Amino acid sequence: MYNDDDLDAAVAAGVLSRQNVEGLRHFMATRRADQQGGEHERFRLLTGFNDIFVSVGVVLILAAVGFLGGRVHGALGAAGIAAASWLLAEYFTRRLRLSLTSIVLLLGFASGLLIATLTGLLDLFGLKNISSPLDATGAAAVAAIVACVGVWLHWRRFMVPVTVAAGTAIGLLALLALLLTLAPSLKEMLLVLVLAAGLAMFAVAMYWDGQDRGRQTRRSDVAFWLHLSAAPLIIHPVFSWVGVNGAVQAVDPGLALVTCIGTYVALGLVSLAIDRRAMLVSALVYVIYALMGLFSMAGAANEVTFALAALVIGSGLLLLSARWDAARRLLVGHMPSGLQGLLPVVR
Numbered sequence: 502m503y504n505d506d507d508l509d510a511a512v513a514a515g516v517l518s519r520q521n522v523e524g525l526r527h528f529m530a531t532r533r534a535d536q537q538g539g540e541h542e543r544f545r546l547l548t549g550f551n552d553i554f555v556s557v558g559v560v561l562i563l564a565a566v567g568f569l570g571g572r573v574h575g576a577l578g579a580a581g582i583a584a585a586s587w588l589l590a591e592y593f594t595r596r597l598r599l600s601l602t603s604i605v606l607l608l609g610f611a612s613g614l615l616i617a618t619l620t621g622l623l624d625l626f627g628l629k630n631i632s633s634p635l636d637a638t639g640a641a642a643v644a645a646i647v648a649c650v651g652v653w654l655h656w657r658r659f660m661v662p663v664t665v666a667a668g669t670a671i672g673l674l675a676l677l678a679l680l681l682t683l684a685p686s687l688k689e690m691l692l693v694l695v696l697a698a699g700l701a702m703f704a705v706a707m708y709w710d711g712q713d714r715g716r717q718t719r720r721s722d723v724a725f726w727l728h729l730s731a732a733p734l735i736i737h738p739v740f741s742w743v744g745v746n747g748a749v750q751a752v753d754p755g756l757a758l759v760t761c762i763g764t765y766v767a768l769g770l771v772s773l774a775i776d777r778r779a780m781l782v783s784a785l786v787y788v789i790y791a792l793m794g795l796f797s798m799a800g801a802a803n804e805v806t807f808a809l810a811a812l813v814i815g816s817g818l819l820l821l822s823a824r825w826d827a828a829r830r831l832l833v834g835h836m837p838s839g840l841q842g843l844l845p846v847v848r
Contacts, residue, residue: 523717545600545662545722546600546601546604547600547601548598548599548600548601551599552599552600552601552602553601555593555597555599555602556599556601556602556605559589559593559602559605559606559609560605562585562589563582563585563586563609563613566578566581566582566585567579567581567582567613569581570582574620574624575616575620575624576616576617576618576620576621576624577617579612579613579614579615579616579617579620580613580614580617581613582609582610582612582613582617583609583610583611583613583614583617583651584613585609586606586607586609586610586613587606587610587655589606590603590606590607590610590655590658590659593606594606594659594661595658595659603659603661603663604661604663607652607655607659607661607663607664607667608663608667610651610652610655611648611651611652611655611667611668611671614647614648614651614652615644615645615647615648615671616644618643618644618647618648619640619641619644622640622643622644623637623640638678638681638682638685639678639682641674641678642675642678642679642682645671645672645674645675645678646675648671649668649671649672649675652664652667652668652671653668656668660719662719662722662723662725662726663726665705665709665723665726665727666702666723666726666727666729666730669701669702669705669727669730670702670730673698673701673702676698677694677698680694692737692738692741692742693738695734695737695738696734696735696738696739698734699731699732699733699734699735699736699737699738700731700735702727702730702731702734703727703728703731703735705727706724706727706728706731707724707775707843709721709723709724709727710724710775710777710845711843714844714845714846715845715846716776716845716846724777725777725779728775728777728779728780728783729779729780729782729783730783731780731783732768732779732780732781732783732784733783733784733786733787735768735784736764736765736768736784736787736788737787739760739764740760740761740764740787740791743760743761761788761791765781765784765788768780768781768784769781769821770832773821773825773828773829773832773833774829774832774833774836774844775844775845776829776844776845778822778825781818781821785814788814789811789814826848829847829848830847833847834847
């Protein structure tokens with residue numbers, strides 16, 4: 502089979518014209534959507550069973566490298582994971598293009614680099630013996646900046662779609678740590694900052710979506726992971742403000758129920774408009790947890806709580822999925838023409 506990289510290489514070599522390639526991509530995207538019942542959301546998680554096989558081996562190798570290096574020093578173990586992840590990606594990502602393996606290697610590289618830098622800074626300046634959270638926050642900011650630069654280099658080298666989401670998340674972490682270092686009083690507004698980070702990630706996702714309204718290139722894959730990461734950051738602060746965070750007994754059940762349902766409905770409308778089911782799925786765990794708490798407050802048995810929450814959410818998702826395209830046409834059709842031009846193509 503041919504992938505986007507093969508087609509781009511054919512254009513660069515002059516074998517195919519850019520117009521013909523874009524026409525082929527549009528035709529294949531439309532054909533696949535028709536065969537899959539209106540599914541337009543590109544998502545590559547698995548290349549084949551060999552991908553799973555290789556991923557298991559990669560996890561074992563990275564775990565062994567981290568363990569052996571960690572026996573010498575914690576930073577060395579994490580740095581070993583980052584280095585091994587990059588070296589393995591040179592073959593399994595750059596040459597074989599295994600989807601799941603590439604995701605595992607990217608996560609190993611990013612987390613290894615972040616932990617190695619943070620651990621090294623804490624040991625270098627003796628911050629582990631200092632109780633001041635300010636120093637630790639500053640070290641976290643520096644470590645996040647270093648990791649963000651490393652993830653950017655990884656993207657330039659391997660172009661794994663999830664890399665942009667990982668880099669954006671680490672960049673937002675660096676910004677948050679810097680703000681808390683410069684203004685520790687902002688800790689009282691942590692939920693507001695998390696919400697702002699979620700909205701910023703959503704804006705980045707829309708930027709990538711806007712470059713591929715037809716969902717035909719790697720940019721759509723990049724946007725998918727960004728949307729998947731943005732939803733929890735947006736919905737967590739909202740639910741926390743009404744107490745649906747482990748202290749659900751302390752809030753008014755009616756207010757919590759209205760907030761939970763209203764927030765998820767609003768998220769569903771946004772998901773319809775931008776044609777991204779990923780946001781609904783990513784926020785699902787928060788909604789189910791909230792409904793379980795509310796049902797429990799109403800006196801439902803614990804065994805019944807999860808079933809009731811699953812029934813409510815599952816029924817809504819199935820109904821929406823069955824009429825997704827029709828609902829999207831109705832919603833987008835009532836939007837201003839200027840806004841419609843910024844959204845993914847309506848099928």
